[in-house]
Amino acid sequence: MNLQFAEEIIEGLSSTPKHLSSKWFYDKIGDDLFVKIMNMPEYYLTDAEYEIFSKQTSAILDEFEVNKSQLELYELGAGDGTKTIQLLKAMDPKNFTYHPIDISENALNQLQERLAKELPEVSVAPVQGEYFEVLESLSKNESKIILFLGSNLGNMHDDVAKQFIKQLAEQMQAGDKLLLGLDKMKSKAIILPAYNDKQGYTEAFNLNLLSRINSEFDADFNLAQFEHRPNYDEETGIASSALVSKCKQTVNIKSLDKTFEFEENESIQTEISRKYNLDILENVFAGSGLAIKKEFNDSRNYFMNVLLEKN
Ligand SMILES: C[S@@+](CC[C@H](N)C(=O)[O-])C[C@H]1O[C@@H](n2cnc3c(N)ncnc32)[C@H](O)[C@@H]1O
Known part of the structure; x- marks a missing residue:
């Protein structure tokens, strides 16, 4: 049990x-249903973030400064990894290890199988568990980039998100980066159908x-x-x-x-x-020691990827 x-x-x-x-939500059946949701036209979040990752890949990697040193690339709640694979494809596999973290063992197994086929040269070290538990086990003394995509931060109330970002920042050293995927505030006519698809x-x-x-x-x-x-x-x-x-x-x-x-x-x-705007985010990041370095937006301006750096 x-x-x-x-x-x-x-x-x-x-x-x-x-x-x-x-x-x-995420067991084998839930994981499969979530992949179906992401493919629905109503669920604009995935298309928007995928567009940012596929069209602005070099701009994102420039900010990561990936070629400077060996780095550890963590992803919280990696899911099926479709968007992240766009970045991994453009990175030199000698320079990094990818650590997908997810509560769903099934999602991690599927991701590992997919990476072994599509990007066999990338070294992958999956960790099964809850974000908070895994966070505590991260070593401070390594150069790291943390991805937290799909507006997963938005599943937390602001006070919990603030505490979470603070805890995350405590595990980071100066120069480490956090890339957050965040859904923007907009009209109900666009947002509500994403949580109520016709199918x-x-x-x-x-x-x-x-x-x-x-x-x-x-x-x-x-x-x-x-x-x-x-x-x-x-x-x-x-x-x-x-x-x-x-x-x-x-x-x-x-x-x-x-x-x-x-x-x-x-x-x-x-x-x-x-859903976020910059005022809400400033409150969530306040006092964490992380500063916004760059913001990437999709062409419809529905979604943003915000890159933060530890001071
Ligand atoms: C909404 S999906 C997003 C997946 C992926 N990040 C994306 O953007 O497509 C959320 C993923 O995070 C995982 N997850 C949700 N809550 C979690 C938690 N508290 N700890 C670890 N993983 C979690 C789920 O199993 C699922 O794979």
């Missing part, structure tokens, strides 16, 4: 409002969290009695997803020896996806 998942289920479903972390992949992705609990903890969530409900608030710039109970119901989780009551319309918060 995954003890951390078990503890978070008990804590999250006992709270008001109920919540579960989006990091538990229903995002809905299936959210509901898979309940299927996972059913199979891993012998629970009896009736998926037909929960509905995926996305929302985007233009004022705050926060997109959120919830699973809403369609009726009053009781759910048993046998392996945890727990029972949870749901009222009709009661929700389980599953994910936030914060």
Whole structure:
């Protein structure tokens, strides 16, 4: 049994409002669904960041100063690595080791297989685990570049993101760099469909969290009695997803020896996806010792990759 998942289920479903972390979306089924989401026209985030990585590759690598010394390239929440591979292809494999970090063992295995085929000369050292745990194990005394793409930072509330960036900066030495992929604030008409695709992949992705609990903890969530409900608030710039109970119901989780009551319309918060502007970012980076060195934007100005350097 995954003890951390078990503890978070008990804590999250006992709270008001109920919540579960989006990091538990990613098992084999969740990883495959996320790849489908990234290929949907509504999910503009991947296209926008892919465009930056494929059209501005040399400008990004110039900022990395990759040829100066041997460096360690870390990626937090690497997923399928499609965007990163654009950079890896243009780098000299003698100069770096790539360390993809992900909570999903399945995602890491698939990425490793893909790299062995497409870029066999790149040395790859995957680490399976939670960002925070892996961060603590990083050595300070190496030249490093850290990638955190796909607007994954936006899955954290600002106070958590601020603490996270501070912790990350503590593991970096002067001159080390952090490349963040961040989705920009814009109209609801563009953002909301990205979390509510017509094909229903995002809905299936959210509901898979309940299927996972059913199979891993012998629970009896009736998926037909929960509905995926996305929302985007233009004022705050926060997109959120919830699973809403369609009726009053009781759910048993046998392996945890727990029972949870749901009222009709009661929700389980599953994910936030914060959208950014420079003011919000300045608050998140304040006091971290990291300074913005360069910003890369896609042609539609939907997304940005921000390069930060440790002072
Ligand atoms: C939204 S996907 C993005 C993947 C990739 N960065 C991209 O931009 O295409 C998030 C990835 O981060 C991983 N992940 C999510 N939360 C995590 C956590 N707390 N610790 C480690 N990995 C995590 C997931 O397994 C998944 O592969």
